[in-house]
Amino acid sequence: MIKAVRIDERLIHGQVAMTWTKSLKLTGLVVASDEAANNDIQKMTLKMSAPSDVKVIIKNVDDAIKLLEDPRASQMNLMVLVPTVKDAVKVAKAFPTEVELMNVGNAGKMSGPSEEKVTLTKEVMLTQPELDSLKELVEIYPETVFQPTPAMEKHSAKAILSSH
Amino acid sequence: MRKILIASHGKLASGLLSSIELLAGIKDGIVAIDAYVDDNDFEKELNQFIDSVSNEDEIFIFTDLFGGSVNQKITKRCLEEGLAANIISGMNLPVILEVLLAGEDLTKEGLNEIVQRSQQELTVNILEDLNLVAEEDEEEVFF
Numbered sequence: 001m002i003k004a005v006r007i008d009e010r011l012i013h014g015q016v017a018m019t020w021t022k023s024l025k026l027t028g029l030v031v032a033s034d035e036a037a038n039n040d041i042q043k044m045t046l047k048m049s050a051p052s053d054v055k056v057i058i059k060n061v062d063d064a065i066k067l068l069e070d071p072r073a074s075q076m077n078l079m080v081l082v083p084t085v086k087d088a089v090k091v092a093k094a095f096p097t098e099v100e101l102m103n104v105g106n107a108g109k110m111s112g113p114s115e116e117k118v119t120l121t122k123e124v125m126l127t128q129p130e131l132d133s134l135k136e137l138v139e140i141y142p143e144t145v146f147q148p149t150p151a152m153e154k155h156s157a158k159a160i161l162s163s164h
Numbered sequence: 165m166r167k168i169l170i171a172s173h174g175k176l177a178s179g180l181l182s183s184i185e186l187l188a189g190i191k192d193g194i195v196a197i198d199a200y201v202d203d204n205d206f207e208k209e210l211n212q213f214i215d216s217v218s219n220e221d222e223i224f225i226f227t228d229l230f231g232g233s234v235n236q237k238i239t240k241r242c243l244e245e246g247l248a249a250n251i252i253s254g255m256n257l258p259v260i261l262e263v264l265l266a267g268e269d270l271t272k273e274g275l276n277e278i279v280q281r282s283q284q285e286l287t288v289n290i291l292e293d294l295n296l297v298a299e300e301d302e303e304e305v306f307f
Contacts, residue, residue, distance in 0.1 A: 014187045018261050028306065047287070057306040072307040152189035 002068065002098050005080045007088050008105035010060040011036060012049045012056065012081060015105065015149050019078060022056050022102075023150040028055040028076045032064030032091060033083045061087050065094045083107075085126065092140040102141040104134075104157060105148055110124060120160050123148050165223045168264060169213050170255065171197040171206070171238060172228040180226075183257055188264060199234050210241060219248050222270065224263050226255035250275055256286070258282040 003024045008016065011031050029050055036042045037060040050056045055076075059067055064080065067073065068091075076111065080099075082088045085107065092099065110127040117125040124146060126134065134157060137139055139143050144157035170177040177196040185191045195213050199206040222238050225242070227235040229252035242249045252275075253261060259282035266274065 015189075019188055019265060022265055055306050057302055067303060067306075070307070072301070076307070149187070149189035159268070 001074055001079060002095060002100065003079055004101040004103050005082065005088055005091050005093065005099050006103040006105050007083070007107050008081055009083050009107055011112050012046045015031065016051055016079070016081065017054075018049055019149040019151070021051055022077060024077060026054055026077045026079050028057070028078045029076055030064055030080045031056065032061045032080055032087060033058070034048050035083065036088075037063070051061050055082065061090050063129040065091060073143045078161060084131045085137060089133050089140070092137055096140055099141065101136065102144040102157075103146065105144045118164060120164060121146055131161075131164070165221050166193055166264075167217045167223050167237075168194045168260070169197065169223075170194065170226045170260060171199060171210075171234050172255075173232060173234055174198055174238065176228055180255070180257060180260060184260060184264065188255075188261060194264070197234075206237075210238065214241060214245055214247065217247070217249075218223060219246075223247065223249040223252045225249050226260055227251065227253045228255060230254055234253060252279065256282055256285060258285040 003026060006016070006020070011033065012029060016029070021029070031046060033080055036046060036058050043058045044060055047056045057067065061082070068078070068080065082091060085104075088102070091102070092102065104124055106123045108127070108130065109123070112127065114125065117127050118131060119125045138157050138161060142158060146155040146157060146160060149151070169215070170180055172180075178198050181194060181196040182189060184194065185282055186192070194300045195209075197209045198207050227238060229235060235251070235253050239251055240250065241247075259279060262278040262282060263270065266278065270278075
């Protein structure tokens with residue numbers, strides 16, 4: 001079962017390992033990232049970062065989608081972590097109704113020049129093409145929320161988009 | 165309500181609180197005391213914390229060093245006040261986060277488990293031991 005898809009450029013890190021895994025009672029993290037899947041060192045450090053009772057698998061986005069279609073995936077509580085909005089759209093298109101929570105965590109602060117980006121929240125800044133992807137994502141999942149950790153306030157992506 | 169006090173010699177306590185806020189997005193119900201950073205000791209801050217809690221609360225107090233003066237003074241005051249506080253010393257970031265994020269009321273056993281897990285967080289990362297599972301086995305290991 002896909003408990004959540006989360007856009008987070010840091011993929012697995014403290015916020016994910018400590019807060020989301022507990023609050024959603026996750027049993028597995030699926031990292032769907034073309035870049036991470038091709039980087040053995042990053043794969044090692046990501047696997048090291050999850051709590052010992054949560055399984056981790058790192059795949060490129062297409063292979064991650066295939067993995068999520070495996071019937072065994074429905075027996076687990078999974079969070080899918082994608083680094084960009086565009087990747088989230090790809091996952092959302094493959095699973096247009098199955099995702100329980102579409103979550104925007106951290107995006108856009110670590111990559112590319114910031115002058116081309118629009119700051120949406122403290123944690124999220126996006127380029128124009130990514131904003132377009134976000135619109136596409138919200139069309140598939142209108143309940144998409146910006147929320148870094150479960151204890152922090154939720155902000156509707158729809159509302160944020162309408163003010164930009 | 166769960167009430168947490170983090171106390172240290174110097175600024176470790178407020179530093180931990182800053183990291184907790186960043187990671188968990190919570191700082192309500194958590195007080196940090198940086199002891200001896202000015203000419204006063206921390207009596208006033210400690211009194212404020214003690215006045216703000218009652219035995220209806222779940223009280224967790226984290227201190228830096230077991231037997232250090234911060235720990236001694238807090239333990240003494242809790243005993244004097246008859247306060248049912250759980251005092252955990254040798255604190256680290258994982259133990260505070262785990263207690264903070266533990267869902268239901270924590271039993272003594274639950275707290276002991278958290279402390280044991282957090283002790284294991286003090287670890288040496290042996291890089292040679294970080295091996296990847298062979299690609300073809302990955303899915304079998306995952307499911």
